[in-house]
Amino acid sequence: MTEPAVETTELDRYECRACGYVYEPEKGDDRRNIEPGTQFPELPINWRCPVCSANKKAFANVGPAGTASGFTENMGYGFGVNKLTPGRKNLLIFGALALGFLFFISLYGLK
Numbered sequence: 001m002t003e004p005a006v007e008t009t010e011l012d013r014y015e016c017r018a019c020g021y022v023y024e025p026e027k028g029d030d031r032r033n034i035e036p037g038t039q040f041p042e043l044p045i046n047w048r049c050p051v052c053s054a055n056k057k058a059f060a061n062v063g064p065a066g067t068a069s070g071f072t073e074n075m076g077y078g079f080g081v082n083k084l085t086p087g088r089k090n091l092l093i094f095g096a097l098a099l100g101f102l103f104f105i106s107l108y109g110l111k
Contacts, residue, residue, distance in 0.1 A: 014040045014059040019052040023059065 011025035023029065023043075028036040031050045034043065040059065048055055084092065 011037075011039055012064055013062050015062045016049045016052065016054055016059055018054040018058050019049065021049050021051040022062065024065065026065075 013025070014023045015021070016023075023040055025039050026036055028034040028038055029047075029050060032047060034047070040056075040061075043056065045056070049058065
């Protein structure tokens with residue numbers, strides 16, 4: 001007997017273009033009693049940004065958490081860094097900065 005397939009849908013996050021607040025459906029909105037799991041289109045029509053009070057029209061879809069940032073049609077360009085998730089991009093950037101700092105400090109060991 002086979003078990004039914006379980007569908008896992010990733011919920012899209014929406015970012016306020018005015019202040020940068022990100023509405024995450026997995027968390028909901030505690031300030032306005034929005035239950036976790038409520039998708040952005042299902043929010044009440046009078047719902048506003050909890051940070052700057054912007055209306056729903058000021059929000060843009062930024063996709064599910066952990067996906068590569070940027071527009072889908074641009075993912076094939078560059079040296080492959082367009083397909084990195086935001087966390088991996090941060091690791092790459094700050095890792096390179098730390099390595100450069102270590103090389104700079106190593107110059108003090110030269111005589």
